Amino acid sequence: MAEKCVVPDNEGVPVLTSKRWILAYVAIVGFFFLYCVRTNISVAIVCMVKTQQMNITTAGNLTQENLADVTQSCTIEESKGFDTAEFDWDKSIQSAILSSFFYGYLLLQIPGGWLAVRFGGKRVIGYMFVVNALTTLLVPVCARVDYRLVMALRILLGISSSVTYPAMQSMWGLWAPPLERSRLASFTYSGSLIGNIFAFSASGLLCEYGFDNGWGSIFYIIGIGTFLWACLWMLVVADSPSKHPTISKQERRYIIDSIGDKDDEVRSTPWKKLFLCRANWTCLTAHFCNNWMHYTLMTSLPTFMKAVLKFDIKTNGVLSAVPYIAMVVLSIAGGQLADWLIKNYFSTRFVRRSFQSVSFLCSAACLVGVGFVTCENRYVAVALLTTAVGLEGLVNSGYMVNTIDFAPRYAGLLFGINNTISTIPGMLAPLVAGALTPNDTPEEWRNVFYVCAGLISLGALVFGCTAQTDLEPWARAANSEVTVAPPTPAKKLPEEHGVEPTSKEASVICSERL
Secondary structure: OOOOEEOOOOOOOOOOOOOOHHHHHHHHHHHHHHHHHHHHHHHHHHHHEEEOOOOOOHHHOOHHHHHHEEEEEOOOOOOOOOOOOOOOOOHHHHHHHHHHHHHHHHHOOOHHHHHHHOOOOHHHHHHHHHHHHHHHHHHHHHHOOHHHHHHHHHHHHHHOOOHHHHHHHHHHHOOOOOOOHHHHHHHHHHHHHHHHHHHHHHHHHHHHHOOOOOOHHHHHHHHHHHHHHHHHHHOOOOHHHHHOOOHHHHHHHHHHHOOOOOOOOOOOOHHHHHHHHHHHHHHHHOOOOOOOHHHHHHHHHHHHHHOOOOOOHHHHHHHHHHHHHHHHHHHHHHHHHHHHHHOOOOOHHHHHHHHHHHHHHHHHHHHHHHOOHHHHHHHHHHHHHHHHHHHHHHHHHHHHHHHHOOHHHHHHHHHHHEEEOOOOHHHHHHHHHHHHOOOOOHHHHHHHHHHHHHHHHHHHHHHHHOOOOOOOHHOOOOOOOOOOOOOOOOOHHHHHHOOOOOOOOOOEEOOOOO
16 A cells, blocks of 8 residues: 655645635636626527427427327426517527537637646636626627627637636646645536526526516626626736735745645646647546536526426526536535545545546436436436536546646646537537427437437546546656655654654655555
8 A cells, every 4th residue: 555645734824714715715706607608598598589389390200199298298387478588599590509609619728728827827817707798798789680699709708718727727736735636626616516506597587587678687797797706806816826925935835845846937838748648638538528418418408497397487597507506515525525535545546536437427327317207207307417417516526637636737738628629519519409309309308318428428437447647757847846655555654653744844745555
């Protein structure tokens, strides 16, 4: 058995009031708004577009009896018609609008990570959030002119949003000590889940009761909030511990010594090694498969709730948010549990593989089950969807933080590479879901869930068998003080004698349990 991880002396270093956690507190709100601006249209479009009739001409595989079952098999919740619905957009236009965000989202993933490495994540994220705010505020005006202007705004929103995850990964590569990575990352990224919750539930209510025909208020409120957050971000955070004006000397030393790297040197980028890294290809596979499920549900769940489960818009919005509440809880709790297990019992590699496999395999089983639930048992479907999406929260302790394990200096760039390729599901998933469900029948939606379940099962197999966490040689800084202890079980470290490491033990001594 290998040695336990030893970190530098953290005596006198604050935790919940520390600058690294203040960064996490501000960042979680940022990711809240990041997902509000990208998912608000998924609910808004339900009350923007006039209800359309089933496409009987394309229902060649449905008998008259089956059509009757589709329309009369269960009690449909009463819902007032949307007199405020203004647009006659057909299914293809709606799918195009929902997927257009991801065309822009492809463009700045890798440049965003590179810019954060070179110039710091603070300005990269802050300036782009101003663009996020403006593109959101303009949606109601442009929608009333031409739907293609909405698509253009969504593409621009995708471009400005694409830098956020790579830049944040780059910042955590400089701010997150090894034994706090799961906690800090999962806490920060759970903001995106809270954003989903708000976008789904609040948007449904605003459709009914908001100003500017209801749906318009969704974009105005979220756009203003996004702009105000960008101002807060620029005032509060710093690119790295060494650049923070008010951080304590103890915390600065603790973070830098834990990571074993200096952030103020100009570095060349080992592009070839980044693209050929096998550990990163494993992360990429998991990332791609997870995004297919994530984006399918994020863009199509309100439509499924309305068309198959027959929920009215208010109930639809609230129940579409419920799965993401479970995801927030499991994301934050999973991060705490993962770091505790790594510190006390298991290797980082075992924990990463286990969390990811449990997340994927259990979610796949739930999605298959959803496809067989009828609208008479609609709340069973909600429970299964809640479990499937909730378990997705464990990925923040799996592939999401894995790049920081094996290449913390280049975590932003690696995430940018992965997220660029993994944005393809964002473009394709809404189109595939729309193509598979021309009549929105339960049988058609079953195929959508089969595709998601199959892909995440593949991701579980690949990541569960091949994920790595050892620091890559090319990712180690020339001045790094990180050392690896020889695997001698008889050796006793200071903490095993009940003595805290001294400040002279400033290097991180970590080796995997076999």
